[in-house]
Amino acid sequence: MQTRILIVRTSSLGDLVHMLPAISDIARHLPGVQIDWLVEEALADIPTWHPAVHQAIIVAHRRWRRHWWAPDTRRERAALRALLAGQRYDLILDMQALLKSIWLVRQARGRRHGLDWKSAREPLASLFYDVRHRVEFWQPAIPRQRSLAGAALGYVPEGPPDFGLQAFTQGVAIEPVAMIMPSASRADKLWPEHDWHAVFDDLQGRGLELQLLAGSAAEQARAEALVQGRSGARVLPRMGLRAVAEHLARARIMVGLDSGLTHLSAGLGRPTIGIYKASTPVRTPLQGAGYTASLGERGQAPDAGQVCAAIHQAFEFSGKPLQ
Missing domain, CATH: 3.40.50.2000 (Glycogen Phosphorylase B;)
Incomplete structure (x- = not known):
């Protein structure tokens, strides 16, 4: 049975680039995995560059927050909620651990993984996960992301980073x-x-x-x-x-x-x-x-x-x- 994973990492450009080696690790350790990725609309190209990513699910939080209650914004947010509610994931992995990403994590259906209180940049975010992982905070970004993905999926990342580009x-x-x-x-x-x-x-x-x-x-x-x-x-x-x-x-x-x-x-x-x-x-x-x-x-x-x-x-x- 195919494993389905939702990655939550919406921005920024550099942070998305730093995520790519973790995606390569996941694909190497789980052949045939289906990976969906929640990402800001302006950066939605980046997940699609990696051959292991099935689809980029677009969120427009940066645009929406300027007109949060406008009719068009409400329709787009409702469509995203319906899309996420209509599918179930084996694992939802929040790679941001920020309160702004929690509202997305909570809309998705599946077991939610993220950083624990001592590891998260915004510790309150850790309260909303089903499974919390300890990852040393002062690691460089790429090994930190690879370590979190490995902890959530039960492997230890090895080798140089592969960006899948x-x-x-x-x-x-x-x-x-x-x-x-x-x-x-x-x-x-x-x-x-x-x-x-x-x-x-x-x-x-x-x-x-x-x-x-x-x-x-x-x-x-x-x-x-x-x-x-x-x-x-x-x-x-x-x-x-x-x-x-x-x-x-x-x-x-x-x-x-x-x-x-x-x-x-x-x-x-x-x-x-x-x-x-x-x-x-x-x-x-x-x-x-x-x-x-x-x-x-x-x-x-x-x-x-x-x-x-x-x-x-x-x-x-x-x-x-x-x-």
């Missing part, structure tokens, strides 16, 4: 491109322009074209200003997550601020250098099959020299001759 990387020709992510969700994560320019000089000195990613109009303007007057550099137009992933998979190297796209690059196995300034890499270091460097710390940004040294190491690690 081979569809993007198999047979793909690497291009002489450096992907750059100079924007972040918070202003205190931004890196000085003079440091970026030094890194751009280093990358272009190795024969790489610079392709900058940007989302909002403000990010687009900031990226355009960074490369103004510089040949061999361009800001890519805003695009969907799948298109971004395809660009990242073809890149020779990626340098970016601590952002979901930087973690996606690492998950795709590309050499990736992350710049941490307002957050700590202790909890969310870059991990992947390729070279990664998580530089800086909360309140202590790396300088351009450290980033350029990591670029040098990335080229040495891959065995490519330096130019």
Whole structure:
């Protein structure tokens, strides 16, 4: 009889990327398992990239909360309730352990698993699970998620993380491109322009074209200003997550601020250098099959020299001759 599992992990981009190795573990230990995944609508592509995920069940909490009692919102919430009530899972696994995820967990039918009081970021969430698991809090995100899934399903995760993103990387020709992510969700994560320019000089000195990613109009303007007057550099137009992933998979190297796209690059196995300034890499270091460097710390940004040294190491690690 097929085992049916519901994963609850709705956001954010980086957190969803960190979940993918746990999905690979589950599929390896339970051949034929059916995995459904509750996810925010803006990020719904990501679960579908993993071959072991049966379907992404969309929740639009970020949009709904702006107009919670509007008729359209109420209809959409009712449709989600009906969808969840109409199926039963062998195991519901809340990978967020937040009160905002509990209202979703409680609507689903099945045995509910999650973190215990001492392990959860919001301990009150643990009161709503049927089965609670102890997972050391100060683990990096990827092994923490893998450990929780293993505890719920009765196995011990082994081996390096497998993100299940081979569809993007198999047979793909690497291009002489450096992907750059100079924007972040918070202003205190931004890196000085003079440091970026030094890194751009280093990358272009190795024969790489610079392709900058940007989302909002403000990010687009900031990226355009960074490369103004510089040949061999361009800001890519805003695009969907799948298109971004395809660009990242073809890149020779990626340098970016601590952002979901930087973690996606690492998950795709590309050499990736992350710049941490307002957050700590202790909890969310870059991990992947390729070279990664998580530089800086909360309140202590790396300088351009450290980033350029990591670029040098990335080229040495891959065995490519330096130019």
